[in-house]
Amino acid sequence: xxxxxxxxxxxxxxxxxxxxxxxxxxxxxxxxxxxxxxxxxxxxxxxxxxxxxxxxxxxxxxxxxxxxxxxxxxxxxxxxxxxxxxxxxxxxxxxxxxxxxxxxxxxxxxxxxxxxxxxxxxxxxxxxxxxxxxxxxxxxxxxxxxxxxxxxxxxxxxxxxxxxxxxxxxxxxxxxxxxxxx
Numbered sequence: 001x002x003x004x005x006x007x008x009x010x011x012x013x014x015x016x017x018x019x020x021x022x023x024x025x026x027x028x029x030x031x032x033x034x035x036x037x038x039x040x041x042x043x044x045x046x047x048x049x050x051x052x053x054x055x056x057x058x059x060x061x062x063x064x065x066x067x068x069x070x071x072x073x074x075x076x077x078x079x080x081x082x083x084x085x086x087x088x089x090x091x092x093x094x095x096x097x098x099x100x101x102x103x104x105x106x107x108x109x110x111x112x113x114x115x116x117x118x119x120x121x122x123x124x125x126x127x128x129x130x131x132x133x134x135x136x137x138x139x140x141x142x143x144x145x146x147x148x149x150x151x152x153x154x155x156x157x158x159x160x161x162x163x164x165x166x167x168x169x170x171x172x173x174x175x176x177x178x179x180x181x182x
Contacts, residue, residue: 014046026050041071057088078102126156
């Protein structure tokens with residue numbers, strides 16, 4: 001890998017490789033990047049993403065935490081660490097703490113509200129999940145992920161009126177609203 005790339009170029013290259021699912025290549029890129037710029041939080045972020053995708057969860061946790069030590073306000077890192085903590089490391093309390101930290105930094109982060117709500121729903125806390133969905137929808141009334149979360153929470157609560165209402169809204173959304181979240 002070319003270690004002489006300027007920072008933004010490396011980040012763009014890492015993002016493109018992530019989008020392709022080329023995780024060994026992301027790992028190789030970030031190993032050189034971290035060696036040359038050990039205080040670059042993006043190098044650690046992408047390193048963590050590659051490690052997580054390759055199933056090296058504890059190493060990914062360490063990389064994400066190093067990234068956050070360098071840039072404690074990075075929303076994507078907090079979000080990824082929350083996902084890793086919940087799904088791979090089975091630490092729901094840690095995942096919740098990460099999302100709450102993210103929301104304390106950026107209360108208008110609609111994806112964080114959805115992710116927190118999804119986590120709460122998986123823990124059986126459907127009323128709290130519904131509140132998170134509503135907070136995300138207050139920021140973007142047509143966010144498909146938030147609407148799906150709202151429908152699932154309503155279903156968990158046996159609130160058929162909310163489920164019907166939300167399903168009707170989802171049915172009206174154009175297909176592009178269901179594309180990948182940026």
